[in-house]
Amino acid sequence: DAGVIQSPRHEVTEMGQEVTLRCKPISGHDYLFWYRQTMMRGLELLIYFNNNVPIDDSGMPEDRFSAKMPNASFSTLKIQPSEPRDSAVYFCASRADRVNGYTFGSGTRLTVV
Amino acid sequence: AQSVTQLDSQVPVFEEAPVELRCNYSSSVSVYLFWYVQYPNQGLQLLLKYLSGSTLVESINGFEAEFNKSQTSFHLRKPSVHISDTAEYFCAVNGGNTGFQKLVFGTGTRLLVSP
Numbered sequence: 001d002a003g004v005i006q007s008p009r010h011e012v013t014e015m016g017q018e019v020t021l022r023c024k025p026i027s028g029h030d031y032l033f034w035y036r037q038t039m040m041r042g043l044e045l046l047i048y049f050n051n052n053v054p055i056d057d058s059g060m061p062e063d064r065f066s067a068k069m070p071n072a073s074f075s076t077l078k079i080q081p082s083e084p085r086d087s088a089v090y091f092c093a094s095r096a097d098r099v100n101g102y103t104f105g106s107g108t109r110l111t112v113v
Numbered sequence: 114a115q116s117v118t119q120l121d122s123q124v125p126v127f128e129e130a131p132v133e134l135r136c137n138y139s140s141s142v143s144v145y146l147f148w149y150v151q152y153p154n155q156g157l158q159l160l161l162k163y164l165s166g167s168t169l170v171e172s173i174n175g176f177e178a179e180f181n182k183s184q185t186s187f188h189l190r191k192p193s194v195h196i197s198d199t200a201e202y203f204c205a206v207n208g209g210n211t212g213f214q215k216l217v218f219g220t221g222t223r224l225l226v227s228p
Contacts, residue, residue, distance in 0.1 A: 104156035
């Protein structure tokens with residue numbers, strides 16, 4: 001298994017531009033989570049899905065952020081328009097069941113200038 | 114809501130010395146407990162977990178953690194650290210009063226091992 005795959009690994013964009021982050025979970029995992037990690041706030045849960053349905057999006061910072069999961073093998077996190085304060089590492093994680101914890105992707109380092 | 118407290122944001126230690134990273138959680142009902150490790154510029158990796166049974170759990174690289182229900186703690190220990198153990202360590206819990214759907218993470222402890 002290739003694990004959780006995120007793309008791109010690094011993204012540098014200008015303020016105001018749209019950014020799309022991508023995630024492919026492990027096959028058979030029915031939970032998918034998006035996290036943001038910064039020095040100031042640590043690891044924050046943004047949103048999670050179960051069987052492609054968003055369950056809890058209370059961590060999404062504002063309307064500029066949106067996430068979709070059109071099928072079991074793909075999810076996107078979109079920021080439009082992006083702002084410098086969105087600069088962070090964004091992680092995707094998936095889970096099969098409660099006893100095995102999460103498997104994290106390698107993250108996308110986003111820099112908004 | 115469920116919460117996890119990691120009391121130390123950073124722990125400096127010399128190589129081959131013992132180390133303990135502290136973790137306390139808030140729930141008084143059944144929980145599953147996890148330790149994750151994050152090496153620089155990488156994602157989080159599962160280090161070890163407690164689900165039930167023996168309160169002492171071990172990882173393949175010499176770390177161990179002990180579940181203490183009365184103190185609601187799950188401290189991580191290693192008797193002799195290596196330079197390569199330098200990383201950030203996160204304690205996490207699911208269950209309790211927030212259910213088992215998502216993990217609640219602590220704020221992390223940065224372990225700095227120097228020669």
